[in-house]
Amino acid sequence: MGPWGFVSLAYGIVWGTLVVYLIFLKRRYSRATVELDQLRPMGEAGGDEKK
């Protein structure tokens, strides 16, 4: 592998991992929002809307 190969590998791993982690966090956030909305009494605002 040439120098640019190593550079591409490093940048690919870092930014790929960070994007996957961001997607993973967004999914956890969405799941928690849905779960919280189901548990909230009727008429109460959900998620971050009230903040």
Added chain:
Amino acid sequence: MIRQSRKRKGILGALALVTVLFSLYWSLVVAPPDAYQGEVQRIMYLHLPSILIAYLSYFLVFIGSGLYLWKREKRDDLLAHAAAELGVLFTALTIIEGSVWGRPTWGVWWTWDARLTLTAILLLIYVGYLMLRSLIEDENRAAMAAAVLGIIGFLDIPLIHMSVYWWRTLHQPPSILRPDKLPWENVHPSMLTALTISFVAFLLLYFYLLSLRYRVGEMHQEVIARRLERGA
């Protein structure tokens, strides 16, 4: 600062994205190749910001853990937990980047150098921190045990920083955070600019991820509280 509205989170996320794209352009196109290491040196524009962000993360774990042990407020524990998860992520990335840089520069993917070994120990301590939290069922006991480990684990960071002075290591001494020279006396301005932009990009992205992770933790606590209310 951590608990933000959705609009503020959106602005921070957009700002982080723009800065990341700008840092990629500067690191890969504008910055010149290093006279000795050539193009491979560009990996340093990831490596240095990653470890600095990991240190910042563990500092927040240290602060959050200390405050939790003192005041027993859940928000401090939530901050420590969120920061620990991100610290593990950025430490793992630092080790991987270093390994990819080490292969063409040192001729090996890994060596049991003092700094590398202490960084691997740092990663294991905070992986242990996260495992501890998931293994202890009682939330308060888990938070207490994790807080103690979070404080003790932080002591590894000064050791990592000083390891290149205390032991004969393959890892070079710091280029930026050194006592005898200022950063601009030791690093070419175009490279220092690339490093600064990259650090700002990592910092913005870090605070965006931290605020999101903190909110997820907060919502998880709300879910538990609501379930208990319903069960009662």
